[in-house]
Amino acid sequence: MGRKVILATCSLNQWALDFDGNLERILRSIEIAKSQGAKYRLGPELEICGYGCADHFYESDTLLHCFQVLRKLLESPVTQDIICDVGMPIMHHNVRYNCRVIFLNRKILLIRPKMLLANYGNNREFRWFSPWNKLRLDTVPFGDCVLSTKDTCIGSEICAELWNPRSPHVDMGLDGVEIFTNSSASYHELRKADHRVNLVKSATTKSGGIYMLANQKGCDGDRLYYDGCATVAINGDIVAQGRQFSLDDVLLTQTQNSMPVTFEMSHGLLIYPLLHCVQEYEHKPCHRVKVDFSLSDCDDVYLPTHQPIEWQFHTPEEEISLGPACWLWDYLRRSGQAGFLLPLSGGVDSSSTACIVYSMCVLVCQAVRDGNSQVLEDVQRVVNDVSYTPRDPRELCGRIFTTCYMASENSSEGTRNRAKELASQVGSSHMNLNIDMAVKGMLGIFSMVTGKCPQFRANGGSTRENLALQNVQARIRMILAYLFAQLSQWAEGKPGGLLVLGSANVDESLTGYFTKYDCSSADINPIGGISKTDLRSFLQYCVEQFQLTALKSIMAAPPTAELEPLTDGQVSQTDESDMGMTYSELSVIGRLRKISKCGPYSMFCKLIHTWREALSPLQVAAKVKHFFQMYSVNRHKMTTVTPSYHAESYGPDDNRFDLRPFLYNTRWSWQFRAIDNQVVTSYKYLGVWLDGTLSFSQHISKLQAKVKS
Template sequence: AGSKLILTPELCIPGYGLLDHFQELDTFTHSWEVLAEIISSPDAQDIIIDLGLPIRHNDVPHNGRVLALNGKILAIRPKIDLCNDGNYREMRYFTPWTRYRVDSYTLPHEIQELTGQTEVPIGDIIFQTLDATFASELCEELWTPDSPHIQYSLNGAEIILNSSGSHHELRKLDTRINLITNASKSGGVYMYSNQKGCDGDRLYYDGCSLIAINGQMVAQGSQFSLRDVEVITSTVDLDDIWSARQSRSRGMQAMKAHDFTRVKIDFAMTVKTRSNPKLRIAEAIKPRYHKPEEEIALGPACWLWDYLRRSTAAGYFVPLSGGIDSCATATIVFSMCRLVIAAIKEGDEQVIKDATRLCSGDDVSKMSAQDFCGRVFNTAFMGMKEQSSKETRGRAEQLANAIGAQHIDCNIDEVFNAVKNLVSNTLDFTPRFKVHGGEPGENIALQNFQSRSRMILSYAFAQLLPTSKGRGGLLVLGSDADHNQLAWRWCLPRC
């Protein structure tokens, strides 16, 4: 596309959600090996590349960005403000860099041999090409009150790069777009690249990379899709930034701004329009937002697909009670199936490959969402002859039929009575439900006999339903009022 600058997500080389693997030296070593492959590739020449990987400097681990051009390392920008609240625990693995500090970094031996360089700058740096100036900030730094981009902008940086590992939360995109447009409203380009998909952790990163100039959006990626890689591009006029920075109050603040070390790059980022008549400057667009109901249906569905295809399991299993929680979980699985079929119709080769494997090599191009759901989703109503109502049993079956899931209906009285009799004979005491005069402790115990029996049977069905058809096991999805859980064999990470 003729681009001069490419930005990738936070820690894009090893993946953001490695957790305690960031405490292993191999993670650092192999990340540099991958970086070497990238910067030496013929496809990665004549373009400035901003890559994310963990960095060790003086035996201190940092969350870092390495910027490279034509097989050479320009500099390293470590993360200054680490995210350490909510779902994030970056300070467990990394140490924040001190603002405005710049050191010299000794490159790994393999990189020295590849690039012919021994040392490069590391720290809080501004990059200056022949015709433009840019700086890099990382994810959380955009969300802090005194974001680095403020000082970068006052020092003349026209382009701010933000590599992010931001997970999906309901309506979080609204906040991101507000922060990004505000960061560029006083003049400048803001490029935002966010991780996309599930990288093995319990979070879904919702992508939606963005490019804004002077407070207006000019490019926006999709928030919920099954594509492994999505690239957005934009052509902007840097002269428009100068026009937007003519406020005298901004000029006075710029005169007082903190000085930065500058890395000068013998490289031109701009192209004269007269030398390329087909060049078109990007026009402002309106940000695209999903409705809350769409976010609820699409976000978890994308996570489920990514987890399923990477696990190499045969599909999902849900114990369907007919209540709102398990029905909602089943509906989200069907939402995943709809996304898969939509991606197949769009010709997504990776989705077609993964879906074909899950369907035992059958042609998936002519399948409906219900057809695909029947191949990857099993449900079961595990009731009691006396306690379970016809309504809940019927609702479970109706929903399963509507979405195309493979459904079984069984009663667990035999298992329940076996556990109850074992306890009664051992204790010489017969527990009773509260409605039959039992104490609260007896009532809870009997309810647990039912729920735990269903849990054991869920694992059994998940393992044996596909095995009886010569396929691998299923991932078990459970639900309660607080959260959904995913279980693979005996491992229970939250979903």
């Protein structure tokens, strides 16, 4: 006879160091899980402090505030009568661990430290944490243990442990564990979701049982976007799929019949017959922590049979449309700004950025229609209008999105018209500027000081003069972008400023094909980790999905910076000619350099086979040499590249030495409140007794007056 268990796995939009907000979202997820009858709630990795704290993990404040939040959770009536599994850093014997804390009814059942750390791609867990490789401890069970309830056995994995060839679930499954949980902070990359799903399926295909994966979601405060996608598998079948991209702060996985997920537990039936091979493999026995609690309800005779579902993967074009859009929304609503400003050139890159903003507005309007009160509240705060309800993406774009075409004497009428038409179709507030006066003013200063006037190459000038004349145009565009971002709202009598958006793709960053501190220098860049090839496919998707027909002429035009003089009114400068290779070739080179870790020689050895149908070995050698020359000469630019959405695993973004987020909750509510409380305590020690009827600010005013007197 089987038993029914209800389990909850969730994706939370946590924010690094936002202890108040993180606590509220954790409690809300537990409340939802309990309301649906769940007896076990699993949350994402390091959810109490946020995964992206980076070097803040070194600070004792972070550890202190995590324990303060844990105490709030333990004391809350919301967490009673449900096993809660939360993530936080813990210092034990002066060693810092990435841990799961599992508790029930105010008692900590187990602290499970991470044993296999992630140290690849954007992950640097060895920088802040140590892997657990010791025996368990007995005071509060701390270490590699599993929970043994009255009706089943539950074992934990943490994120990267699932990706390891010696995953802990192998030994746990062979030792009779039936439910496996995984708390993750797995960030989005194009085409990555299928890998994650296949690993979850594989875990229970091998040994049977239930596997639950919870994942962080949203912009945690840095370049990464965690894409949610909470997942549940049973005996090799996916039975529940959480949304991969969503504006909801709290998401629990759903099935057609229930939320959270309901399964039949029948001892001995969850474990596959594959276990006949146990004798051939000596597994490590698990230490069991006994828990006087049942996940199942013996009185419930209704036993549902799990129904496999077909996982719905997004296409890369859909991922580009959704991932960076959700990232932009988190950044906008948490930064306190009033919208975005984009220098729109009429080319593929800036048009892609514009389309992502439009996609963001589509998501926001849909969330409001679906009754998401948090999104509505955030929109009203951004536009500074508590009566506003967004209904049409174009109308919302007009309120929060400004585009500007910055023309010069080298600009063509074609790009101007393409930018104007696209702005009209997405609904942005569009401006046409001319920078010639500013360029001539800058060159006039130079000529007055040196007595020389540089010329373009087309007019007889040298390569150095030609480059300098291009760069001064690009850098003036950056200055104007920031000027209008800071003052355009003020000029219209509106509060707030705008975030400047960048539009340099990952391939241009590889070679440094951009001007340092030009309009590629921005506040954030949603396409900085996406290849030109994928961006072209994305624009075609936008033509069909959003009916943005202006993109057809943009895709047909050759990519150009338009910084050199026109020839008979036509563009003569192209990006691919300047770079000495095509964008598709750059994508191949980028993956060989970063993922395959190729130097010049090994890259050449691989490419003479890859490109043998199109290029001779001599031509391949020339391209490889040219790439590495450009890469090494322009590597310094990577230290100033705009913080970009991470989408490709071969991005060259320089992660600086001080690894901290760049998006903060400026209120620091939890931390500042702790300071305030300590101030009051300090004055008491000094013998200054405070009036209990006064607020803290009134206390401070009174004390300041006392000090002055």
